[in-house]
Amino acid sequence: MKETVLLTDQYELTMAAAYFRHDMFSDATFSLFIRKYPQDRAYFVSAGLEDVVAYLESFRFDDEDMDHLESMGLFDRDFLDYLAGLRFSGSVYGIPEGRVFFRDEPILEVTAPIIGAQLAETLIINLVNLQVSVATKAARCVHAARGRGLVDFSLRRTQGMDAGVKVARSSYLAGFKGTSNVLAGKLYGIPVSGTMAHSFVTSFEEETDAFRAFAETFPENTVLLIDTYDTVTGARKAVEVAGEMAEKGEKLRGVRLDSGDMAQLSKEVRKIFRDAGFDDVSIFASGGFDEFKIDRLLEEGGDIDAFGVGTKMGTSADAPYTDMAYKLVQYDGRPVLKLSSGKKTLVGEKQVFRFYQKDKIHRDLIALRDERLEGEPLLKQVMKGGKRLQDPESLETIRQRFEKEFEKLDGKHKSLEGPEEVAVDLAPGLRELQKKVVHEVKEKELGES
Amino acid sequence: MKETVLLTDQYELTMAAAYFRHDMFSDATFSLFIRKYPQDRAYFVSAGLEDVVAYLESFRFDDEDMDHLESMGLFDRDFLDYLAGLRFSGSVYGIPEGRVFFRDEPILEVTAPIIGAQLAETLIINLVNLQVSVATKAARCVHAARGRGLVDFSLRRTQGMDAGVKVARSSYLAGFKGTSNVLAGKLYGIPVSGTMAHSFVTSFEEETDAFRAFAETFPENTVLLIDTYDTVTGARKAVEVAGEMAEKGEKLRGVRLDSGDMAQLSKEVRKIFRDAGFDDVSIFASGGFDEFKIDRLLEEGGDIDAFGVGTKMGTSADAPYTDMAYKLVQYDGRPVLKLSSGKKTLVGEKQVFRFYQKDKIHRDLIALRDERLEGEPLLKQVMKGGKRLQDPESLETIRQRFEKEFEKLDGKHKSLEGPEEVAVDLAPGLRELQKKVVHEVKEKELGES
Secondary structure, three states, rough: OOOOOOOOHHHHHHHHHHHHOOOOOOEEEEEEOOOOOOOOOOOOOOOOOOHHHHHHHHOOHHHHHHHHHOOOOOOOOHHHHHHHHHOOEEEEEEEEOOOOOOOOOEEEEEEEEEEHHHHHHHHHHHHHHHHHOOOOOOOOHHHHHHHOOEEEOOOOOOOOOHHHHHHHHHHHOOOOOOOOOOHHHHHHHOEEEEOOOOHHHOOOOOHHHHHHHHHHHHOOOOOOOOOOOOOHHHHHHHHHHHHHEEEEEEOOOOEEEOOOHHHHHHHHHHHHHHHOOOOEEEEOOOOOOOOHHHHHHHHHHOOOOEEOHHHHEEEEEOOOOEEEEEEEEEEEEOOOOOOOOOOOOOOOOEEEEEEOOOOOEEEEEEOOOOOOOOOOOOOOEEEEOOOOOOOOOHHHHHHHHHHHHHOOOHHHOOOOOOOOOEEEOOHHHHHHHHHHHHHHHHHHHHOOO | OOOOOOOEEHHHHHHHHHHHHOOOOOEEEEEEEEEEOOOOOOEEEEEOHHHHHHHHHHHOOOOOHHHOOOOOOOHHHHHHHHHHHHOOOOEEEEOOOOOOEOOOOOOOOEEHHHHHHOHHHHHHHHHHHHHHHHHHHHHHHHHHHOOOEEOOOOHHHHOHHHHHHHHHHHHHOOOEEEOOEHHHHHHHHOEEEEOOHHHHHHHHHOHHHHHHHHHHHOOOEEEOOOOOHHHHHHHHHHHHHHHHHHHHHOOOOOEEOOOHHHHHHHHHHHHHHHHHHOOOEEEEEOOOOHHHHHHHHHHOOOOOOOEEOOOOHOOOOOOOOOEEEEEEEEEOEOOOOOOOOOOOOOOOOOOEEEEEEEEEEEEEEEOOOOOOOOOEEEEEEEEEOOOOOOOOHHHHHHHHHHHHHHHHHOOOHHHHOOOOOOEEEOOHHHHHHHHHHHHHHHHHOOOOO
8 A cells, every 4th residue: 555645644734734824844853662562572673664764755745635635624725835845854763674672762763844744643653553563473473483484374354455465574574484465475575375275175075175186286385274174084185195196206295274272183193194104294283373372382292383373463463553652852953742641752862772791682771862872873864855865675684684683682571471671771861851851841831840 | 555456365376276277167155254252242343345345346467466476486377367367257245334243144245156256355354354343343432432422543553554544434434423534534525633732732832832823723623632741731721722712702622631530630621611611612532542441431420522532443452353254155056164173164155134122133043045034134235247236335324324223232232341142043944054064074074974
């Protein structure tokens, strides 16, 4: 789905109209961050940055958009004319995709004349929130699978079509081996796989006929779904077909289990194939998997070579959103914040510095962008004057970055339940400015001193 | 987002190739249904049917799609040529959007030559699952709000852009009054609203300046967000601005609370406005609302006129997917099913009949399509020979249908927690055929008798 400037909340436009009317064209900095961890999370995976850059680069209201805005009857001619000519002209800093980040840390900072920076709010959150949620969920599945391959099967139950392709990309970035999603394969070059569903089996008079028909059509890529009627009986029929294939010099690649007690069934199925001399037939499992079910099955000794992971990963079902916000932190050189109960923001243009101990991530410091600290700065400038500073990264580059990064995160932060948080503190410069601004705002707005 | 035929799982294509190779071109019937209720649900709201019809009507692989399929290296030339000419030529029955339905009931049945019917599986589920989930969640919010208006604020945190517009539509059809989503307003004619965010307030030197600036720009549509620094202080400043507006013959429309203890704060804010003689200033509330939080706040006596409902509704956060499946139930005149553990399907082409008692929904019977029963048939034919049988319904028509329908659902089925299920049974004809087919399949596939 193409990003469009009308995919925004009306209040972005009414605020823009009020800024325009009051001659407010100075630079504003907005900071994108997540206030708290969802259940059982102690890290996030950066994803979605490239989509933000592409959106901002092509930001413009076309004739059809302008006709619609005019038809809303809310806006003056001079403001509409201004919008028609508006382009994003600012700068963007972001934490590269595939890196790990923590709560309160700015994943993105946008600085631009306030109208442009404000109008982009809704879609920036929409683009990043989903991809961070899913990349993080996928990373948890990869961690649980202990080296076994995972394939994204979620397309049918992602929340919409656009989510379908973004989930394929976000999960691949976080270490999945591929997807069932044909369009995602085309768009991103992700390896695509998939063989048969239950409907294929039931459309034949007999299960064995269905197995044979598939093996004849795709002798080099046959994975038989064996639980349509009964998994163990299905495995025996699959052995029969594997034997027929072997006679023709072909090889059954694998079987898939999609229901039942898979710890037990996978062992029985393995034995059936081993006893028949088919040691290298892979066993795939699918059906309601997430990191918890993968972990449990492997704990129980399930003999599974690879998993198809669908709905729960693709909707990040236990944490289907993050508490992501895009907040004004500076306007016209003046650091600003809100004090709303439980929703305080960190003022000013910022940077995040990372510190390591024995190759593991030890702590992060959130600092003012111009503070000079020893650690590794995470935010990189990706746009300047409305233009991107580098070509889009390949998905493979991002995937490799995440693989290395994830090794640097200690196991205690990756636990599926009750993980330990990485320490994130404020650097001295930010701490001081924050304190000062909070004091000033309280004095000015609340009459406190 | 335009539906595209490549937005499918690879296995739909490999199965299609195997059907093609084995000359399987007979009619197949697939049934779309939900096996179980998510937590706290005892009904679903039908939504998404129009998108399915539009998708099937325009189903075709264009040149670019064909180039991609060819590049996958999986398919023979003759199958690819067949796909290039493939159109959806079947019939579709569906439960009209805005009606209430229950578990196990077919919401949609597709009958077409098996390749076309199979290839549509992934996207049909994707289109309907999200919209049913969200329409149902939105109906729960409407029920909890006891007549107070609700507006969809979810766009920033929906799972993607496509979800953003579908959530606006699904929540409007379930009784929301409008949305913040400008594009959804354009696409569906839904009323759009929205005024200001915290960034607007913080961009001004003082909160009162921000309020004044907005009131000057939109004197007829001013809703002030008053919790940026402190809600009660904000309310007093809003009274000041309301007074200035009154002097000019203008009227402050309302204020919005977005944080804190809203039961308490709404009463304080109401008092502040009443004491100042502004009895008709509306109080809007937003911030993490779903049906549970709305209900709790009203139970606690929160004095709120309308709610902005965002993330939790827009992602159906406590039930972000349904267990929706699209299963082959008949092929070439032969009723079929799978027996997979816990996932049995109902065979044959079906109809659902509804029975009422004192104008309330009493029970449903799932029947074979050709069974003649007294009740009201829910499934209507919407496509025949690949063509739609009627023009798309207006969203207002669907919305009114739901409003009437929801009144017919007794309160005990609408409870937010632990609702009672409506009885759904099998009609005699279906019951008998189901029993017969289960017996035959067990005999044939498992060697049982």
